[in-house]
Amino acid sequence: MAHEEDALEHERASWKPASGLAVVVPDPVQGPELPPHRHRVTDQDPKAMRRAVRTVYTLFYLSVAASLWASIAYMIFPIESGEMIDIRNNNLFIGLGIGFALLAIGIGAIHWSKAVMSDKEYIEPRHATRGRDATREGAINVFVDANEESGFGRREVIRNSLFAALVASVIPGITLFRGLAPENSPENPIAGNPVALLSHTMWKEGSHLAHDPSGRRIRAADVTLGSAFHVIPEELADLGHDEGYLEEKAKAIVLLMRMLPEQLTEADDKKDWSYDGIVAYSKVCTHVGCPVALYEQQTHHLLCPCHQSQFDVADGAKVIFGPAARPLPQLPITVDDEGYLVARSDFTEPVGPSFWERH
Template sequence: MGDHSDRNPNTLDTTATAGQGQVEKFQDPGLPPHRPRLADKDPRAEKRAERQVAILFAISVIGTLLFFVGYFAIPLDESTTISTLRLQNLLLGMGIAFSMLGIGVGIVHWAKTLMPDHEVAEERHEVRTEEDRGDAEQIVGQVLDESGIKRRPLIRNTLIGAGALAILPAIGIFRDLSKNLDPEVLGHTLWSKGVRLTRDPEGTPIKASDVTFGAIFHVIPEGLNELSEGKLVEKAKSVVLLVRLNPADLHPSPGREDWAYNGIVAYSKICTHVGCPVALYEQHTHHLLCPCHQSTFDVTQQCKVIFGPAFRPLPQLPITVNSEGYLVARSDFHEPVGPSFWERALLVKESGR
């Protein structure tokens, strides 16, 4: 090997090492060249895009009107059938979907085809005080000018119409919350002393011997299936869950010691959050779970809420057995069933419970 002691480390035949030489500063490549869209070059394409945006906003208006047809035009009374409910739910769902989708897609299409799409790089400025309010107003005015909303009355008017109508379904729904609730509606159900517990939906009576440890029954009051009017309303209030535990695991509060029978307890199936059906039972933990918002109730502690947004325990139905061994109710629920609401205390007071 030759002698390399006289070679310069900066010559081309040597390996460069870190720190040698001057590193060239990275150059800002700048913004990419702007590519005009079809609507920027062709007036007919511009008009076509404008009409498309207006049509999408019009679809939103139609969706809102469809919602109102389902909400107001379809009566819900004692004679309401499942098919009627399904039709109303279809109209309500499709109405809300088209209402929101029309506005959202319309605004996106407007921005992508008609609003200016030049890329702009601005230096970040320090936060300033009211002396720059005039500049802020100027920027807002510039945004309005660039959006074209001032010079595109078709888009502007359809957007205003769609936006104004889109909030009306919420107002229509909230108006129902202002109605005074009759204590008889939620304060009383078909349960009363001696009414047998039957399987849902068959309506066959249940004996205490039929309920094994860990089993869960979906239960309705006897005679519900024979109703000719108001069956759905009564079922929505009366349906309960029947569970059997080891009596030693139950912890009844004073006055409720005889509300269960040999470890068999019955609780309302209607969640006290927003009224979803509580249908999931964890046998090892003795927990009931609402699938809508994960409210969890502990059966061993009188269905006390241990997790989730529910505010109060599930109402308990007092039960016992008759002379034939069938499970029967001792009485109706001792409190209104269903979701918690601001008039619940009034219902309890007026129902005398």
């Protein structure tokens, strides 16, 4: 057996390919060849190319029309009326206009690249990138070739319609900015003054604290330790939407909490702003106006879920974490003869974001 294995090993060592034959070893790094180029219908039929071009610029001009319609819908269905039908129509038609405008740009751009732009296959060999003159000239040639392949400089109708669609697409956004700063009027002389608007709410001396949204009055005895109540002025519950219910609620909303009186750290001029450990603070975050509604009864911290600002209710709702710039405004409270919680006055400072402090 050992003799046979030695013979086989000797035969393997002495083996050579026959004369005239070669052993072919495939190149492991050679890439596959490109498949044969398939011509599109638009490459072979000039009429099809013209149809594709018309389709592209028609989509872009439809985008222009949709953007203009979104702006027109903003004026046709004014949300300032307070009517729910106008608010629904405003959201619906503005959304449809903006959505269709962007959709038409997207479909037009895709159809342009698929049917009109050059689709020839190219192989780009890899090479070292150097900041030489030849490299810079090559970069310029890339833009020149891209312009030639896409037809951007040649096909003026498509190019101009795309520019028009892109410019028109921002018109609805610019139009909507108008609603952020309503103009003053004889009926509402402070409409365009955010400082004045945020300096006064519906709270006044004697206003009963009421549950949101039922408007039911709150007794001090019903506020237990560790509890948190969402509160509005009692008068607000009777206000209609067409009378500014949402606008007034956005400013007057309050969070009511109770802790042990000895746990409160109060400034000397605010010691009578609470009642038997019950405190009331604005629910509007002083960062960008999000609702501060997450209360942790063990730490007495309030958390704004939008940007994680935290306020210490036991210490004047001062900021202990996050981007908020100042404490939550406190609503001075007391009780009436029947034990119901009432406001001593309105807030003594503007509620909401701190932009009003900047001149």
